[in-house]
Amino acid sequence: MRKLLTLTVLAMLTVLSTGCATMFGQDKQKVVYHINYNDEKQLNAALGNVKNHINAIGKDNIDVKVVMHGNGVDLLKTANTDLDMQQKVIGLKKDGVAFEVCNNTLVNKKINYKNDLFDVSEKDIVPSGVAEVATLQQKGYVYIKP
Amino acid sequence: MSQEKRFSDEFLNAFVDNQVTAEEKSQAFIEIGQDEALNRQVCELRKLHDLVQLAYREPPAPPARITSGSTSRHARLRFGVAASVLLTLGIVLGSQIRMPATAPSVTAVPAAANLQAARLAPPTKPVQPKAAATEVVTDHVVSQQAATAIPAAETAAVPAPVIARNAFPDNTTTKVLIHLARDDVDQLSQALDDIEGLLKHYRETRQNARLEVVVNGGGLELVRTDTSAFAGRIQRLQREYDNLTFAACQNTIDRLAREQGIVVRLLPGVITIDSGMAEIMRRQNQGWTYLQV
Numbered sequence A: 001m002r003k004l005l006t007l008t009v010l011a012m013l014t015v016l017s018t019g020c021a022t023m024f025g026q027d028k029q030k031v032v033y034h035i036n037y038n039d040e041k042q043l044n045a046a047l048g049n050v051k052n053h054i055n056a057i058g059k060d061n062i063d064v065k066v067v068m069h070g071n072g073v074d075l076l077k078t079a080n081t082d083l084d085m086q087q088k089v090i091g092l093k094k095d096g097v098a099f100e101v102c103n104n105t106l107v108n109k110k111i112n113y114k115n116d117l118f119d120v121s122e123k124d125i126v127p128s129g130v131a132e133v134a135t136l137q138q139k140g141y142v143y144i145k146p
Numbered sequence B: 001m002s003q004e005k006r007f008s009d010e011f012l013n014a015f016v017d018n019q020v021t022a023e024e025k026s027q028a029f030i031e032i033g034q035d036e037a038l039n040r041q042v043c044e045l046r047k048l049h050d051l052v053q054l055a056y057r058e059p060p061a062p063p064a065r066i067t068s069g070s071t072s073r074h075a076r077l078r079f080g081v082a083a084s085v086l087l088t089l090g091i092v093l094g095s096q097i098r099m100p101a102t103a104p105s106v107t108a109v110p111a112a113a114n115l116q117a118a119r120l121a122p123p124t125k126p127v128q129p130k131a132a133a134t135e136v137v138t139d140h141v142v143s144q145q146a147a148t149a150i151p152a153a154e155t156a157a158v159p160a161p162v163i164a165r166n167a168f169p170d171n172t173t174t175k176v177l178i179h180l181a182r183d184d185v186d187q188l189s190q191a192l193d194d195i196e197g198l199l200k201h202y203r204e205t206r207q208n209a210r211l212e213v214v215v216n217g218g219g220l221e222l223v224r225t226d227t228s229a230f231a232g233r234i235q236r237l238q239r240e241y242d243n244l245t246f247a248a249c250q251n252t253i254d255r256l257a258r259e260q261g262i263v264v265r266l267l268p269g270v271i272t273i274d275s276g277m278a279e280i281m282r283r284q285n286q287g288w289t290y291l292q293v
Helices: A002-025 A040-057 A070-081 A083-094 A103-108 A129-138 B002-006 B009-016 B022-034 B036-055 B072-098 B108-120 B129-146 B152-157 B159-164 B185-204 B217-223 B231-240 B250-260 B276-285
Strands: A029-035 A062-068 A098-102 A142-144 B174-180 B209-215 B244-249 B271-273 B289-292
Touching: A002 B072, A029 A040, A029 A070, A029 A129, A040 A062, A040 A070, A040 A083, A062 A070, A062 A129, A070 A083, A070 A098, A070 A103, A070 B185, A083 A098, A098 A103, A098 A129, A103 B185, A129 A142, A129 B174, A129 B185, A129 B289, A142 B289, B009 B022, B009 B036, B022 B036, B036 B271, B174 B185, B174 B217, B174 B276, B185 B209, B185 B217, B185 B231, B209 B217, B209 B276, B217 B244, B217 B250, B231 B244, B244 B250, B244 B276, B250 B271, B271 B276, B276 B289
Parallel strands: A029 A062, A029 A142, A062 A098, B174 B209, B174 B289, B209 B244, B244 B271
Antiparallel strands: none
């Protein structure tokens, strides 16, 4: 009988927590920005898009991930030397934007993320940038290619 | 019409099934390349062939649990009570959650619903209490918008129509459409790197995946025999990965013929689709993810 009670309470808690999670989790807009080019004009425009997007709906209402692979990784390479680009990245990170880097690209292009890229740590590395974009979409992220 | 006499339906079927001699095959490839109608016909046959193969792939795993005789009575009762409590809670919560959730992001919903449906897909015939519990939980996510009219108690019936929307109700979990619309050689080369990397990633992580590369506009050059800089590589990829399809836009092919008098010949194994754009919309509606590289 006691077992039954514990079981019931546990089950109730599970349902309640799931219910709450769906209630509050729904409000945030989830977006993945896909970057695989290194044209500086285009990169600046893309970061501008992200900033405007956040401004438009408020940083607390949005979850943005910027996924970079191939030439797109040059964004953080440029940010290492170009202070203007660096400021943009810092600003967006403050707004909660996650910058994700493709490990395949790091390997293929022999990039050392600690020295060559701006402010990248292990948690920012994903095994495959393309797969990450697909996975995020499956998790409900909206795809934008600026 | 003369081709139809040259190639009987039986022959085309044998061709699609790879049951013809190498000589016949190469002859057929040449003819097919030159004839649009024939190309379409073969394309349709191949699609049918693929669908049939998909349909007969491994069926979903049978419920793993074997009902044990001795403990069953008590356990069943206990679980039964637990499940009914969950169901009741589900109904209450479901009706409460529905109200505030009227206007959240619209785009995320179909994907989430699909995922939920996919997770529930394997039919569990003997009612397992655990399964009952998860159905109630996931029902919140699915039902709050998708099935507003259906009471939570009838959860078992909810996912079915969602699955039915999917054209490939097999155990494929990841479906990715890659769109190539530009003829920049560097970009196409990088795109092929990405495609190969993705296929490798899915193979290494043992994920069931299908990839469709849709080419239109300038991207068509990638799969034309006279313009492709990567013919060998594409054929190698097709050989190595049977879950990869290259699909060329018929609208673009027609436009090239109309405006520039070019008779497009496609690399072997490349199928045609009526319209690249329509295909992109269709696939996204079927739960595919979209990527432009």
